[in-house]
Every structure is written in structure tokens, then in C-alpha cells.
Amino acid sequence: MKPFDVYPLIDVTPFKAAGSKIWDEQGIEYLDLYGGHAVISIGHSHPHFTNRIKNQLDHIAFYSNSVQIPIQSELASKLGEVSGYSEYDLFLCNSGAEANENALKLASFDTGKKGFISFTKGFHGRTAGAVALTDNPKIIAPFNEHDHVYILPFNDLEAVEKQLSQGNIAGVIVEGIQGVGGIQVPDAAFLSGLAKLTKQYNAKLILDEVQSGYARTGKFFAHQWVENLKPDLITIAKGMGNGYPIGGVLISPDFTASHGLLGTTFGGNHLACAAALAVLEVIESEQLEQKALENGEWIMKELSTIEGVTAVRGKGLMIGFDMDVPAAPVRSALIHEHKIFTGSSAGKNTIRLLPPLNIETSDLTLFLEKLKEVLKLQKSTA
Known part of the structure; x- marks a missing residue:
């Protein structure tokens, strides 16, 4: 018997996790900005x-x-x-x-x-x-x-x-x-x-x-x-x-x-x-309502300044942003090349961010830097 094949799986096998970080079986570290569909609210293994x-x-x-x-x-x-x-x-x-x-x-x-x-x-x-x-x-x-x-x-x-x-x-x-x-x-x-x-x-x-x-x-x-x-x-x-x-x-x-x-x-x-x-x-x-609000306002403002991002929506750390390129290759590059989990949505060009509420600002800064790199590369190869 095997699992019924109904999920399009990412080629990553999480082995352990702490806070907003996940490590696979080889010890490779990933940044989790999706929380397993918004489930991880207070961080992994708090x-x-x-x-x-x-x-x-x-x-x-x-x-x-x-x-x-x-x-x-x-x-x-x-x-x-x-x-x-x-x-x-x-x-x-x-x-x-x-x-x-x-x-x-x-x-x-x-x-x-x-x-x-x-x-x-x-x-x-x-x-x-x-x-x-x-x-x-x-x-x-x-x-x-x-x-x-x-x-x-x-x-x-x-x-x-x-x-x-x-x-x-x-x-x-x-x-x-x-x-x-x-x-x-x-x-x-x-x-x-x-x-x-x-x-x-x-x-x-x-x-x-x-x-x-x-x-x-x-x-x-x-x-x-x-x-x-x-x-x-x-x-x-x-x-x-x-x-x-x-x-x-x-x-x-x-x-x-x-x-x-x-x-x-x-x-x-x-x-x-x-x-x-x-x-x-x-x-x-840990006053996570306030932390989510402050980090959310900050990252949404930063996202809106990135070339290739056409719209930003949400409140706190429930964020969606549209791009002038399809989301699938951007998400693929983020997970495989930069080791960052993000989420999809019904919108073809939309990425969702649903990280742990106690995520560090430095982790969000890293994501913004890598997103800029990926979008720049996507445009240069289009």
C-alpha cells in the first residue's frame, strides 16, 4: 500500500524544525514563511x-x-x-x-x-x-x-x-x-x-x-x-x-x-x-498580536517597493502579493535555490506569506533580498 497521490509535493523532506526554520534529512536549513498553511502560529517546537x-x-x-x-x-x-x-x-x-x-x-x-x-x-x-x-x-x-x-x-x-x-x-x-x-x-x-x-x-x-x-x-x-x-x-x-x-x-x-x-x-x-x-x-x-501587526506593516511596505510586485494585500502576517510574472517559477526558485517556503493561492501570479507570528525581522529581510534576486532573474530570462 502507498499514500493516495493527491498532493503535488515539494521535493523537500523536513526532519526537524525550530522557530521559523526547518531542516531536511541532510541538515539543509530552510526559512518557513508559510507555516504549513498558516498552522504554525507560535513557531516550530516552541x-x-x-x-x-x-x-x-x-x-x-x-x-x-x-x-x-x-x-x-x-x-x-x-x-x-x-x-x-x-x-x-x-x-x-x-x-x-x-x-x-x-x-x-x-x-x-x-x-x-x-x-x-x-x-x-x-x-x-x-x-x-x-x-x-x-x-x-x-x-x-x-x-x-x-x-x-x-x-x-x-x-x-x-x-x-x-x-x-x-x-x-x-x-x-x-x-x-x-x-x-x-x-x-x-x-x-x-x-x-x-x-x-x-x-x-x-x-x-x-x-x-x-x-x-x-x-x-x-x-x-x-x-x-x-x-x-x-x-x-x-x-x-x-x-x-x-x-x-x-x-x-x-x-x-x-x-x-x-x-x-x-x-x-x-x-x-x-x-x-x-x-x-x-x-x-x-x-x-509574547504579545504576538502586536508583533504580527508591526512586522506585517513593515514587510508590506517593503514589498510594495520591489520592482515586479504589482499589488500587496493583507493585514498583519497574512499577506498576499501579485507579480507581473507567474508565481509558480518564483516559488520554485525561492524553495530550491534560496531555501525559503512560501505559499500559492488561487491567483496565478499571487504568493501568500503566512509565517510564524514570532518570526524575526532579519528573516523577513532575507526573504525580501532573495525575492528581488528571483524577480530580477525572471525578467532577464523572459
């Missing part, structure tokens, strides 16, 4: 993170949600405190797609409706409901096609209200900042308008903060850049566990819980909660 997990392993690593698990309450309390959502409840699961599935289910249960709105260039996961709301026909199987899903133009409130007025919409799901779509930042007026319209038409607003959450944008959640915005449901994962699989849904006090409404075998296990607590503790103690 000592507080590894100690938290080791200590938990000395006690208990797993039991199902059929028993009392006090560390879940500890995590919920800490997350509420750090995020500013202490009045919300927390449902724990294992991934971003699963978080979105449960948020969709909650919205549908609560409203009694089955229609959902999402947006062009949006990505919400690969499970049944989440992929149906993702704007990529290539990954939607016939089984996942639904006549009650409406993918509308991003930042178009008029289109949203027109669909909501039909009375069949349970919820609207939108990313705090679109990640796979190329780091598309929603207008503040668009997000505020969604909150007002969903309330007006008895629908739920779901903020998908799977990639844009956890201090990445300089706020704990990207939607917190919009004043007084309080979604009905907020989905989280990726940076939540710094590599340990965990996801969750923050649920507003308007929802009523009942036994059996949602469920998961592995979600909220002891080891996952220990990992997630370690992440929150490091974000708080």
Missing part, C-alpha cells in the same frame, strides 16, 4: 508548547466526550479572555472544515432553513457542506452539489440582500480575510452590512476565521478590525493548535444547547486542549 504537551502526556492524552474533561473548560475560559468573546460558548472539534460543518448545522437548526450564502474566491473546507460553499468547481463532487447554496460576488451587499429577501437563507459564511482566494480583504462596510442584513432577515452570520484568526492579522480575529461586529458563529482551527489538530466554533449566547445536537469522538481531547492552551499563553505572553 519550548512552552512542547513542555505543555509532554506534561499532559504524563497524565492522560485522550478520553472521549463521555466523561468530564476540565481542560476543555480551561481552554474555553482562556480563549474567551484572549479573544474578547467571554460570553460565547465553545464547541471543540478537529479541523477547520469540521468547524464550518458544525456552524452550518447550528445555523440551520436554529433558523429551520437550509439555504446558505458564500462568496466568490471563498474557501471553507473539503467536507460535504463546507466544499459546497467553496468557490472551486474542481473540488466539488456531484454528491456535494446543492440547489440551496448561493455563491455571490464578494463585497456585494445588494446581491446578498436580494437573496436573503427570498426568506430561505439560514446563514451567510464569509472569511475574515480570504486566504486561498489570494488574501482578499473584505470591506469593513461589507462585513457590517452582512451583520445587519442577517439580523434583519433571520439568518446567521458565520465568520470563518480558520486561517485569519489567532492574532495573525494584528487582532485576535480579522473581523475585529471592524468596530462593534459580533458574528453569530466564529469558526477556528489552523493556528489554534500550532500543528496539533484542533478546531472549534465560538457560539453566541443566542443559541440553545441540547444533548446530542453536535458531537465528535476526538474533538476537545486532553492533548489537543493542552496544545491549544499553550498557543494562547504564548500569544499573550
